[in-house]
Amino acid sequence: MELKFELNGKKIATVVEADSLLLDVLRSLGCASVKRGCESSNCGLCTVFVDDKPVLSCSVLAARVAGRKVTTLEGLQEEAADFGAFIADQGAEQCGFCNPGLMMNAIAMFRENPHPSEEEILSYLSGNLCRCSGYEGQLRGIQSYLAFKDAQKKGEV
Amino acid sequence: MRHVNQPVRKKDAMALVTGKPVYTGDLRDPNALVVKVLHSPHANAMIENIDTSIAMKVPGIEAIFTYKDVPQKRFTMAGQTYPEPSPYDRLLLDRHVRFHGDAVAVVAGESEKAVDKALKLIKVAYQVLPAVLDFRTAKDNPVLVHPEDNWVANCPVGADNHRNLCAHDEMSHGDIEAVLADCDLVLERTYHTKANSQAMMETFRTYTYMDTYGRLNVLSSTQIVFHARRIIAHALDIPKSKVRVTKPRIGGGFGAKQSCVTEVFPALVTWKTGKPAYLVYSRQESQTSGSPRHEMEITVRIGAMKDGRIRGFDMYTLSNTGAYGEHGPTTVGLSGHKSIPLYNRNQEAYRFTYDVVYTNMQAAGAYRGYGATQGLFAVESIVNELAAELKMDPVQLRLMNLIAEGQVPPAYYYEPCNACALDRCLKETAQRMGWDEKYPCRDMGNGKVRSVGVALAMQGSSISNVDIGGATIKLNDDGFYALTIGAADMGTGCDTILAQMAAEVMECDVDNVVVYGADTDASPYDSGSYASSTTYLTGRAVEEACEKLRESIQKIGAALMKCDVKDTDFDGKTVRCVSDPQRSVSLVDVATASMVNNQFETQFTATTSSPVSPPPYMAGMVEVEIDKATGAIQVLNYEATVDCGTVINPNLARVQTEGGIAQGIGMALYEDITYTDKGAIREDSFMQYKIPTRQDVGRIHVEFESSYEPTGPFGAKSIGEIVINTPSPAIAHAVYNATGVWHRELPITPEKILLGEKYYETSSV
Ligand code: FES
Ligand code: FES
Numbered sequence: 001m002e003l004k005f006e007l008n009g010k011k012i013a014t015v016v017e018a019d020s021l022l023l024d025v026l027r028s029l030g031c032a033s034v035k036r037g038c039e040s041s042n043c044g045l046c047t048v049f050v051d052d053k054p055v056l057s058c059s060v061l062a063a064r065v066a067g068r069k070v071t072t073l074e075g076l077q078e079e080a081a082d083f084g085a086f087i088a089d090q091g092a093e094q095c096g097f098c099n100p101g102l103m104m105n106a107i108a109m110f111r112e113n114p115h116p117s118e119e120e121i122l123s124y125l126s127g128n129l130c131r132c133s134g135y136e137g138q139l140r141g142i143q144s145y146l147a148f149k150d151a152q153k154k155g156e157v
Numbered sequence: 158m159r160h161v162n163q164p165v166r167k168k169d170a171m172a173l174v175t176g177k178p179v180y181t182g183d184l185r186d187p188n189a190l191v192v193k194v195l196h197s198p199h200a201n202a203m204i205e206n207i208d209t210s211i212a213m214k215v216p217g218i219e220a221i222f223t224y225k226d227v228p229q230k231r232f233t234m235a236g237q238t239y240p241e242p243s244p245y246d247r248l249l250l251d252r253h254v255r256f257h258g259d260a261v262a263v264v265a266g267e268s269e270k271a272v273d274k275a276l277k278l279i280k281v282a283y284q285v286l287p288a289v290l291d292f293r294t295a296k297d298n299p300v301l302v303h304p305e306d307n308w309v310a311n312c313p314v315g316a317d318n319h320r321n322l323c324a325h326d327e328m329s330h331g332d333i334e335a336v337l338a339d340c341d342l343v344l345e346r347t348y349h350t351k352a353n354s355q356a357m358m359e360t361f362r363t364y365t366y367m368d369t370y371g372r373l374n375v376l377s378s379t380q381i382v383f384h385a386r387r388i389i390a391h392a393l394d395i396p397k398s399k400v401r402v403t404k405p406r407i408g409g410g411f412g413a414k415q416s417c418v419t420e421v422f423p424a425l426v427t428w429k430t431g432k433p434a435y436l437v438y439s440r441q442e443s444q445t446s447g448s449p450r451h452e453m454e455i456t457v458r459i460g461a462m463k464d465g466r467i468r469g470f471d472m473y474t475l476s477n478t479g480a481y482g483e484h485g486p487t488t489v490g491l492s493g494h495k496s497i498p499l500y501n502r503n504q505e506a507y508r509f510t511y512d513v514v515y516t517n518m519q520a521a522g523a524y525r526g527y528g529a530t531q532g533l534f535a536v537e538s539i540v541n542e543l544a545a546e547l548k549m550d551p552v553q554l555r556l557m558n559l560i561a562e563g564q565v566p567p568a569y570y571y572e573p574c575n576a577c578a579l580d581r582c583l584k585e586t587a588q589r590m591g592w593d594e595k596y597p598c599r600d601m602g603n604g605k606v607r608s609v610g611v612a613l614a615m616q617g618s619s620i621s622n623v624d625i626g627g628a629t630i631k632l633n634d635d636g637f638y639a640l641t642i643g644a645a646d647m648g649t650g651c652d653t654i655l656a657q658m659a660a661e662v663m664e665c666d667v668d669n670v671v672v673y674g675a676d677t678d679a680s681p682y683d684s685g686s687y688a689s690s691t692t693y694l695t696g697r698a699v700e701e702a703c704e705k706l707r708e709s710i711q712k713i714g715a716a717l718m719k720c721d722v723k724d725t726d727f728d729g730k731t732v733r734c735v736s737d738p739q740r741s742v743s744l745v746d747v748a749t750a751s752m753v754n755n756q757f758e759t760q761f762t763a764t765t766s767s768p769v770s771p772p773p774y775m776a777g778m779v780e781v782e783i784d785k786a787t788g789a790i791q792v793l794n795y796e797a798t799v800d801c802g803t804v805i806n807p808n809l810a811r812v813q814t815e816g817g818i819a820q821g822i823g824m825a826l827y828e829d830i831t832y833t834d835k836g837a838i839r840e841d842s843f844m845q846y847k848i849p850t851r852q853d854v855g856r857i858h859v860e861f862e863s864s865y866e867p868t869g870p871f872g873a874k875s876i877g878e879i880v881i882n883t884p885s886p887a888i889a890h891a892v893y894n895a896t897g898v899w900h901r902e903l904p905i906t907p908e909k910i911l912l913g914e915k916y917y918e919t920s921s922v
Contacts, residue, residue, distance in 0.1 A: 032178035039842060091811070095409040096406065097357075127850075131358050137811070137815060
């Protein structure tokens with residue numbers, strides 16, 4: 001079947017099977033940042049935005065995004081580099097395989113709640129598994145990014 | 158030091174955080190044949206008949222291979238130095254399938270759909286055989302996992318396939334029976350650790366293609382490119398010269414990728430069809446046909462005096478290698494050798510005996526900690542039990558008995574302890590945890606108890622007299638350096654820390670060192686990234702190669718200045734004539750000159766091995782909260798202090814430690830692999846095999862207490878594996894301190910806590 005949607009700001013027309021998953025279609029369209037880590041909707045590696053809301057692309061049929069707007073990390077490179085630098089400064093990216101999903105969900109969190117508490121961060125991102133980092137470094141990175149953003153707003157940096 | 162001991166950003170950091178296509182699955186040819194494996198639905202069976210004719214008719218199917226199509230020479234998938242201690246007990250595909258999940262057939266086709274369809278249409282008639290599903294009954298069981306005649310053990314590891322024995326050995330120092338007989342108190346306890354999955358986020362995967370020269374190219378998510386080359390050549394029975402193995406970024410390994418779990422299958426397809434092929438294991442396959450931690454049952458006797466002096470250990474380890482012997486003979490050794498030496502101070506005798514048995518369960522492999530994790534659960538737990546029996550503070554008991562610098566522990570292969578800050582690690586950790594106030598527990602008055610637990614750990618740094626680290630450094634235009642390595646950065650950041658070391662020696666910026674690896678055609682030989690060897694061994698190779706290049710740079714500079722090389726020095730930017738400092742040439746000029754009519758070498762390789770494997774040490778303390786009504790347990794705080802010698806990159810070492818502790822928490826509290834009575838694994842997804850989320854690990858806080866290891870690069874030892882070892886015994890201790898019940902079997906689930914189950918009868922003599 002033909003599928004038309006908007007991917008990272010570009011109009012896309014492609015052919016998919018009725019049972020194609022969004023994850024596979026996005027990867028076949030060159031969005032390599034979208035990763036698969038499980039078959040049970042547990043890992044969060046495949047997180048993308050559909051109409052600006054984070055979803056697990058492994059659990060969405062591609063057909064469902066007809067006419068909608070899909071964003072992957074490929075479409076958020078500036079934000080990813082901006083925030084990612086703080087993860088990098090902690091060395092918290094380790095193998096990096098979970099990073100795109102984490103980036104997407106963290107960016108979603110920053111948009112929804114620019115001043116999350118520690119509890120809120122842990123709970124918002126609890127669906128983003130990471131086997132390497134033990135999560136502490138990611139938390140430090142997120143908190144220092146938030147502090148930096150605040151300081152930036154106040155004109156301190 | 159300018160670059161060593163600095164929190165330098167990882168070289169690949171920005172590519173990773175912005176999601177660039179850097180992994181095997183991103184780099185493969187999208188038109189490569191899709192390869193999948195048909196797995197056995199039986200724990201032990203003979204294939205009586207296999208019919209692929211209908212499956213072959215599925216449109217788009219390129220090839221289907223069965224046991225009839227593969228070489229009949231056995232090999233091992235274990236990434237180890239040749240001749241491997243792991244027995245040669247595998248065929249690429251075998252008529253005899255030995256566990257639920259073993260490979261039955263390999264299917265290659267144009268699309269996943271076609272391959273999935275063909276998998277269902279392969280008709281297999283099995284003669285189902287009785288299976289060995291309890292490792293306690295495996296030795297001398299009438300059911301043999303490997304009855305075949307062409308089974309081979311290349312090393313004298315005590316293996317005997319007619320007894321289901323993959324390895325056996327006994328070693329000792331002193332007269333353990335006499336020492337124990339003379340002790341005031343002897344405890345004997347049995348501990349049981351389970352198989353755990355590494356659960357790296359990137360599952361096993363490999364891409365293969367033929368190159369211009371008719372060679373098989375293998376791009377794989379592997380920790381061991383050189384071993385993989387040999388293993389693939391063995392599996393296909395082709396010359397090693399026909400195989401090249403490279404690795405891109407790796408999405409986590411933790412030892413899982415120290416076995417060639419998937420490489421051989423697409424390699425077979427490409428070798429036979431000439432076409433590019435790609436295989437990715439699903440999470441389910443990674444859980445059920447992977448290379449998990451060896452399940453072990455460890456019985457320890459400890460002998461001590463009333464004043465707390467620990468005089469002897471007697472340990473017996475029974476290890477379950479599953480259906481194949483990958484890493485079986487070696488992991489088991491660490492269960493004794495990397496636990497008993499911790500208490501060396503007053504130790505007069507030890508004995509360590511083990512059996513490694515075959516069963517019809519998922520074949521085990523290497524997992525971070527590699528046996529030490531299992532042994533330390535036993536030894537640290539029994540030391541905590543001893544403290545309870547002696548009514549002594551477990552921290553004080555440890556401080557009385559710890560290994561220290563200058564000792565030569567018999568249980569650690571008589572290798573001298575050159576560098577050890579374990580006492581400081583323990584005291585620091587206790588201080589930060591507030592041990593004296595919190596030990597043993599506090600009733601919070603709301604049905605919850607908070608308690609603390611402690612454990613120590615050690616590991617090694619490389620395999621002494623076996624492992625090889627290799628590094629090549631080359632001077633390029635404008636004076637930048639190319640560092641080529643055979644070790645595999647699997648997220649650990651070794652590309653970066655090795656560049657830091659190169660920059661330290663060459664006195665340049667880390668950005669001035671580009672790193673390439675690992676590639677069997679281009680990299681200097683390196684045994685690979687395992688056994689906590691990269692920082693220590695490959696690091697030394699980098700140091701040595703760079704020293705040689707410095708000398709050559711000075712030679713070229715001296716020739717340009719027409720002065721004696723002995724009269725020059727080099728500060729990283731300029732070669733200067735010492736006796737006439739006005740004469741100098743810049744590194745840029747040296748680099749340029751090296752490419753015109755030059756006779757001096759500008760590329761150096763160094764190779765290192767080590768007669769010793771200096772242990773890093775670590776202390777860990779946990780604070781947990783237990784709900785008395787439900788048994789629910791929550792980790793609140795984890796304090797850890799690590800002595801890894803000089804810390805090359807504090808950021809990366811810290812995150813490694815935090816990550817290892819998180820994995821250890823999972824192992825302690827919920828990660829378990831269990832079997833149905835038919836031998837099928839229940840925990841075949843992240844739904845059942847729960848790994849810790851960020852809400853499960855509490856707050857982890859890590860500090861370093863450095864000793865200086867004289868044989869290591871810049872005084873460094875290792876960090877990669879030790880970090881997973883403390884959580885299980887520390888948490889078991891905390892649970893005891895809250896409930897009065899020792900849990901000697903992992904994982905310690907809320908159900909077990911609630912029921913206060915005692916899994917083993919205890920005895921004290
Ligand atoms: S792939 Fe794991 S949640 Fe989507
Ligand atoms: S960095 Fe490897 S899984 Fe998160």
